[in-house]
Amino acid sequence: MDKRKLAIEVLENLGGSSNVKTCQLYATGIIVEVNDLKKVNEGKLQENEEIIEVEIKDRIYLVTGTEAADVYDAFIKEAGINNESEIYNRAKIWQIGLFSLNNTATNFYMFLTGFITYYCVGVAGLLTAVVGIILTGMRIFDGITDPIIGFLIDKTDGKFGKFRPFMVLGNVIMILATFVMLQTTHLVPEGLRYLYFIFIYGIYIVGYTFQTACTKAGQACLTNDPKQRPIFSMFDGVFVTVMFMGLQIIVSNVLIPMTGGFNQQFFNLAWVMTVLCSAVLTLLAIIGIWKKDRTEFFGTGIAQKIKFKEYWDVIKNNRAIQMLVVSASTDKLAMTIGQNAILTTILYGILVGNYALSGQISLITLLPTLFLGLWGMNFSRKTGMKKAIVVASWLGIIVTAGMALFVYVVDMGAVSLSSLNMITIIFILFLIVRGAVNNVSGNIVIPMIADCADYETYRTGRYVPGMMGTLFSFVDKIISSFATTVITLSLAFIGYANTLPQIGDPVTNTIKTFYVVMAFGVPILGLVCNVIAMKFYPLSREKMIEVQTKIREIKEQNI
Template sequence: MEGNLGKVGKFSDNISEYNDCPTWRLGLFALNNTATNLYMLTMGYISMYATGIGGLLVTVVGFILTAMRIFDGITDPIVGFLIDKTDGKFGKFRPFIVIGNIILGVMTFVIYTTVHKVPENIRLIYFIGCYAVYIVGYTCQTACTKAGQACMTNNPAKRPKFGLFDAIYNAILFNGMQIYISSYLVPKHGGFGEIGLYYELITFTIIGSAIFTALAVFGIWTKDRTEFFGLGGQTPKVSFKDYWPVLKGNRALQMLVVAACTDKIALNVAGNATVIVMLFGILMGDYSLAGTIGTIIVIPNILITMAGTKYAQKLGQKKALVTFTWASIIVYTALAALFIFGDMTQISLKNISFMTVAFIGLYIIAKGVVSVSGAFVIPMISDCADYETYLSGRFVPGMMGTLFSFIDKMVSSFSTTIIAFAVASIGFADRMPDVTDIATPQLFWTTMFLFIGLPMLGWIASLIAMKFYPLDKEKMEEVQAHLQELKNA
């Protein structure tokens, strides 16, 4: 019967039960991350709206977005605490998913349609207030992505499949949005200085995210029940003072936080809308390439991700993360050499050259291996949650997921500030670079640092952290065997 423990593999000689779920339900629940990523992508253009239409200074907006990211991190432990305390008629996670998405939709509409109409003397305060409410909704929904997996399944062969679904959805979403914006919205409205572009963008985002959220809620529906929460479903007696002991005593969580946070801040910078405009729109001279090439790499990315997931199922998520992090470093080194020693203006689908072929080939591999290494982070949080139950007997997925998010967001919050000061240092103090700007050596090296340099530093830090991460495949089998023995007892 769906939702019951199923005999799908063995922990040990006398234990053969996992909390399992149909793969399609795991696939639907992964859409919760897609729903929030859609808003994240749309808010990636908030700097352009706030400076180009809202009339706020670039550095001021950079500081505000950094502060809001820190505020986002602060709200995480609060929401995680509430999730762990919740176990009602509608489950533990579904209420937060739905409420979060409603807040996101309302506040995104309010921000993009009203900030530029507010009197200048209160515009900044109004913008900060609206964005703060938006953050609360974002936290409610994203916290459930990380925490909800722990009740979906503890099958080590099944958990990596969440990463597979998530990576596939993200590849389609990120590239599809890039096409939609660069090949449709920008040509239609003549750049990011037209308010009509943002109106279309938020309409698409609100509707699309609501659909993804509804599917995610349906996916977790049969698992969001008391019997699938921890060792027997008891609501844990936890308080805010328990956060520090959990972080202090869980080495797996500590190392995963270091690995993921360093990657996150670097990739947030590299994938920021401003950096993509600088790379494709200015240095290559054709911003529509971002969308077109994005389409070309979708299928190869999915195939690489599928191969990576099979690797993780066989050898464990830790080993897969390390392997594909090394691959990311190698491929991005080759990409840097191509940009430095080649002529980026020759990269064009209208006139195929060596630069075009080399760039597309390297870019396919680069985006593929990066998506694979990133796909394991969220499933590994569930491993850390099970490890905490193994260590202390407490099932606190909300605490684990939001502890991770809190530190992750505190560190990665500086991505927008890094970009703001980087572009301000080369002459863009009152606006962000746009597709109409001219390529200069200063802009080239700034783009190389943001797009390639920072990710390389993040991956090196990840490899060091994984040296001390204890949850390899064998350890997770031991953890799940111990937890099942406790349940049986």
């Protein structure tokens, strides 16, 4: 179907662009309102083989099939119609970019606590398996606190907005909790050390949830334009990728050589870096959402009273959030296992035999990974986020399977930047492509939560972005909480009960098999779950336009 040709023919038979008043998209066609129905050539429209059905009442209903969204885009372009300003609450690009830094700000702490097992075992003297179980339990506690904090966010609508107070409070709590945790746990009497760590880590989790919940919920008021929401993922993908790669370079090439390993000095320096960077990024994120954090941009535009019992109705009847939770939580569990800091140590510190290469190779793969990831995010703006995540997941399955075979078969000790060889080149190419597809399938989830929140407003009239985001996080964290336990118990099973794999350990078939299964096999399972869940996810590109049109109509009735 030639969409532009069809649009031109339809426009001509509707009496030209001067006769077209409005155009709306629905699931399988378009609805056109004209100034003068007498100028409409119904016979010619009926004869057009690309139009399945024509119905003329007070408006013209044209059924064009599953490609209705593309027909709609072509028609409004030819007719010179700009519906976006009427239907959508749109943000400036710089607002989206700055607010996306809120996720980067909290990811600094995620990176820091990714080494917490090394602190607990190496500095505080706790047992590896016990630490793994504790961190799993704390992750479950993290999930349980999410709905409560989401409820508090939905109930908040004051002078400083709905989200900004929680962003500030969350960051302050994380600063204080991580300082106390890393500076005092090893000083507490051994008999109380486990309980003390659990208590302080629990406080940290509350602060972390305060701020991360705003990342998911805040997008619902920032913009509701289906073409703008993926832009958040584009910014987020760039910022988070640069952050993680940059931090890995700093850790492997600066902090480890400077401190001699994961010791107290390492954690002191890492904490200072984390606090300063996260605080600055939080401030920028607050600036980004400042003008949108107002009642007029919340759902239907009027204040609402939300009851905690309404959570059940959302869980039971909102199919969109159900399927997104299934997709993202299984994928998150798999990716959290696959990207664990212990696995990075095994890959570069043992299999490759040069831990410093982790930072150097990250630097090499950074720009290509970003460019490919941005291309994927832009693809989602054209096709819709549902289709983008399905395509990215299939590509991820293929690339990850190929990389697993490659790492298992070849001698990874041959990887070198000083004497470049084919093994190194292929390894780097795998890292680039896999990183790009993972960025798309992982980062695009956050704006999809905002779509689910709008779907709830469309479905029931309720504006509950905090509830929606934290319900998602609740299940996501409960399931992904088992990542650390899976890693630590698996390590204990292969002989690492009281210690962890260290840089310079000898390469064995056992450690190599362990790495391939955890780094590649488990993530493939997560990507398969993505594909299956998206089969039942209702929010296609066409459906989201219908959702936003109805919300705009409700807002106009409330004014």
